[in-house]
Structure formats: C-alpha cells, structure tokens
C-alpha cells in the first residue's frame with residue numbers, strides 16, 4: 001500500500017509574538033508522518049501541540065518552514081492545485097458557515113469552488129444533505145441549527161469534492177452524543193469507500209473508537225504511532241492490578257514492593273496497584289495469590305492513560 | 321466563468337439578506353426626496369436628472385465599499401477564508417464575482433429613485449437613450465466591482481485604511497461628479513476626477529437622460545471600462561499578494 005500522506009522532517013515555526021522577546025515558536029519540529037492509503041489516522045495531542053498547523057500545511061494554506069509534505073504523491077508546496085483537488089478539509093468549530101443562508105446554498109458555493117456546476121452540483125448537494133441527515137432542513141437558515149447539525153454540514157462541505165483524502169480538524173468538538181455516534185458511523189462508511197482520513201482530536205475515546213492508528217503529538221513532536229490497542233500494550237509498564245478482599249497488611253506489603261508506583265484502596269474496598277515493570281506485576285500477583293486473594297485481574301491501560309502518561313508526564317518519553 | 325456565475329448568485333442571496341443592503345436601498349430614495357425637494361424649491365426641475373441619478377451612484381459606491389471593506393476580513397473571522405483558499409478556485413475571481421453581485425443589486429436603486437421622482441414629485445424623468453443608460457449601468461457596476469476589490473485588499477494590507485472607510489464616500493461623490501457636475505469643480509481638481517470612473521459614469525448617465533444626442537458615447541464607455549479594468553487588475557494583484565503572505569506567515573494582519 002502506498003502512503004496517502006507523507007511528511008519528511010516537516011518543520012514550521014512562527015515568529016514569537018511581540019513582548020515575548022525575539023526567538024520563534026516551533027509549531028512543528030521535524031515531523032515524519034506516513035498515513036497508508038485507505039486508513040483512518042488519529043492525531044492526538046493537547047492544545048497547542050501543532051495539530052492544526054499540520055492540517056493547514058497538508059491543505060496548502062500554510063507553507064512549511066522546511067522539510068516536505070505530500071498528499072497522494074503531490075508536493076504541497078509546488079503542486080498546490082493537485083493537492084487541493086485531492087483533499088477535503090474541515091476545520092473545526094461551529095464557525096465557517098453562512099448563517100443567513102440555507103445548507104443547500106452553503107454547499108452550492110463550496111461545490112462551485114471545487115468546479116462543480118449546474119446539475120452535477122445540485123445532485124451532489126442533495127446526496128450529501130441526505131447523507132448527513134439534513135435533507136429535512138435544507139430550506140432552513142443555518143443560523144437556527146444546533147452545533148451538531150452545523151458540524152454535520154461542515155462534514156458535508158468537506159465531502160463536496162468527493163475527495164480521496166479527508167482532513168478533519170477536531171470534527172466532533174461540540175457535538176452531542178447522538179451526533180457523535182452518527183459521526184462515527186459516517187467515518188466507517190467513508191473508509192469503506194477507500195478514503196484516507198486524518199482526524200485530529202484531543203478526545204481519547206474518539207480516537208480509540210474510529211482510528212486504525214493513532215499518532216501522539218505534543219510540542220510539535222510526534223511521540224508515538226500505533227494502533228490504539230498496541231499503543232496501550234506498548235506501555236505494559238503501565239499495567240495495573242485490581243483485587244477485591246485484600247487485607248490492610250497485604251496492601252502495606254504491596255506498597256513496599258520495588259516495582260509498585262502506587263497502591264491504594266478505592267471507596268468500595270477494591271485495591272488498585274499500579275506497577276512500573278512486567279516483573280513487578282508478576283510479583284504483585286504472586287503476593288496476592290499467596291495471601292489467598294482470588295478476585296483479581298490485570299488491567300491494560302486505556303488509550304487515555306497512555307496519553308496522560310506520555311504527554312502528562314514528559315519525564316517518561318516513549319521511544320517512537 | 322461558471323465559477324463567476326455561481327459565486328455571483330451566492331453573494332446575491334447573501335446580500336439580499338444583509339442589513340447593509342436594506343440600509344442602502346432604504347436611504348437611496350430618501351436622498352432622491354431631498355434632492356427633488358431642493359430642485360423644486362429652486363424652480364430648477366431641469367435638475368431632476370441629478371436628483372434621480374445621484375442617489376443611484378451613491379448607493380452603488382457605498383454598498384460596494386461596505387461589502388468590499390470587510391469581505392476578506394469577514395471571511396477570515398467566519399473561519400471560511402482558509403477553507404476557501406484550500407479550494408482549487410481562484411480567490412480573486414470569487415471576490416470580484418461577489419462584489420459584482422453587490423453592485424448589480426445596488427443598481428436597483430435606479431428604479432427606486434425614478435419612482436420617487438414620479439411620485440410624490442410628479443416628475444417623469446424620461447430615459448432618452450435607454451441603450452446608453454443600460455450599457456453605462458452595466459459597465460459602472462463592473463468598474464465599481466473592480467475598484468472595490470482593490471479596496472478590499474487595501475483594507476487588509478493597511479488596517480488603518482479601514483478607519484478612513486467613511487471618508488471614502490463624500491470626497492468621491494464630489495470627484496465623481498455625482499452631486500455637482502465635474503465642470504463645476506475647481507480647475508485643478510478636474511484632471512484628478514477624470515481618474516475616478518464615477519465621473520465618467522455620472523456624466524454619461526445624465527447624457528442618457530437628456531434629449532440631446534450623446535456625443536462620444538463609445539470613448540466615454542471605454543473610459544469607464546478601462547478605469548474599471550485597472551481597478552480589477554490592481555485588486556487581483558493585491559489579493560494574490562495577500563494570499564501569498566497568509567500562506568507564509570499564517571496570519572492576515574501585518575505584524
């Protein structure tokens with residue numbers, strides 16, 4: 001499989017704002033990213049990590065400071081038109097729509113901007129309104145729409161050119177749970193059609209639910225890329241053991257073990273032991289079993305915990 | 321061309337729902353009332369053509385500048401500028417088509433103004449040369465769009481120019497010979513006013529209403545077209561430059 005999106009040593013800096021002295025802000029510090037054709041890639045990172053900057057560079061509205069980026073083999077710097085024709089972009093938020101007009105009028109403009117006109121345009125607009133469930137509201141002003149509806153209209157806008165590659169910058173921010181569920185269904189359909197998706201988010205659950213692979217980014221640096229499950233597994237050091245019916249002296253014994261970072265009792269009596277090495281996990285299990293505890297299990301960390309661990313605790317970097 | 325047509329149609333829909341348009345289309349006939357009242361009081365009903373045409377050109381100019389003034393910055397605050405720039409469409413063409421839609425709509429004020437002269441003032445302003453009038457209105461709307469697209473770029477490049485936005489009205493009404501004919505202006509101002517397409521438009525529109533045959537019709541129409549095309553070219557270049565800068569600095573504002 002070829003890569004739909006590829007970046008090499010991609011770097012983007014901005015001059016530091018006045019007042020902060022000279023120097024520069026490094027939004028992306030030499031990013032190497034490859035997204036296989038037909039996959040859904042999540043880009044997960046806190047605010048200011050550089051996600052939007054990457055999306056803007058891939059959609060040709062921002063130039064790299066150095067390094068290269070290409071979409072379907074077209075260089076974003078030099079083959080701008082070819083890149084523009086192959087991607088759809090949805091920059092998040094509920095802005096970006098003409099509130100005084102109807103969803104149909106909004107989509108008609110965007111279609112025209114992608115060189116769709118006349119009947120082909122009308123057909124495409126109807127099809128998309130149907131697809132995102134806005135057919136019933138096609139004649140209403142967008143002003144009166146809920147955030148979720150606006151977000152779906154955004155998505156329809158991104159799809160107007162029938163792009164092979166779709167870039168979604170925080171697409172679900174502000175959506176209600178029902179809208180989020182529909183959105184995930186739509187992502188499934190889009191990948192079934194062979195499209196490649198790059199989706200930025202700071203919502204772990206979302207990345208876990210829809211992405212084939214997730215890339216963690218912080219401070220303009222990619223920290224790790226893997227499937228959500230393996231990303232979690234790679235941090236087996238983060239494993240934890242949960243057990244019921246543990247006596248206080250046993251808990252004290254657990255806390256004293258060298259590979260245990262934290263052992264505490266939750267309200268309700270369950271004991272949770274966080275370990276830092278697989279060996280420590282074995283030791284904890286052995287100690288619990290010898291103490292006659294039978295209600296126990298090991299728990300893999302969720303993507304959220306991985307995320308908090310990697311990004312929340314910068315002292316412990318994961319090798320990419 | 322189809323892009324131009326679709327962008328035109330889109331902006332027409334947007335403009336018809338905008339309070340700015342309502343404001344301009346409501347005030348135009350009020351100006352006609354003022355000018356008609358003055359000309360009647362002065363027993364100069366021969367000046368009815370001025371009274372009818374001045375508000376038309378004023379609304380053409382002010383609506384175009386109002387819209388153009390924040391077309392680009394409004395797209396940016398709406399969050400659509402980037403998405404629009406990310407499409408394969410030519411952004412200067414889109415801007416020009418949209419402003420042309422606005423100027424075309426503002427020519428509706430001609431009908432309003434004509435009706436106000438007829439009722440309540442009972443003056444029927446005869447259009448003696450309808451084809452000249454039509455051509456002149458069409459070319460003026462296009463020239464206005466060209467000039468306004470240059471203005472829209474200017475406002476982005478020089479944010480301070482925005483604070484002068486209102487000052488761009490009356491001086492141009494004067495230079496454009498809208499309120500008084502250019503020939504009444506001081507000698508030294510006249511060459512300057514010939515660089516403003518409005519001065520050609522207003523003269524020719526008045527000729528179209530007057531029974532005398534229109535002299536030099538084609539060169540005068542050409543002057544409007546040339547000045548409009550110049551505005552267009554300058555606007556296109558400036559917008560292209562702005563986009564290049566946004567792409568490299570990541571921001572519209574001059575830092």
Ligand SMILES: Nc1ncnc2c1ncn2[C@@H]1O[C@H](COP(=O)(O)OP(=O)(O)O)[C@@H](O)[C@H]1O
Nearest residue numbers: 014025027046047048049050051052053570571
């Ligand atoms: N146009 C700009 N000018 C200056 N700094 C910018 C600009 N755009 C982004 N940045 C800075 O670059 C960094 C990354 O921003 P961004 O890509 O928006 O992050 P994210 O989308 O992950 O929240 C931030 O420190 C931000 O302040």
Ligand SMILES: [Mg+2]
Nearest residue numbers: 051052053169
């Ligand atoms: Mg962002």
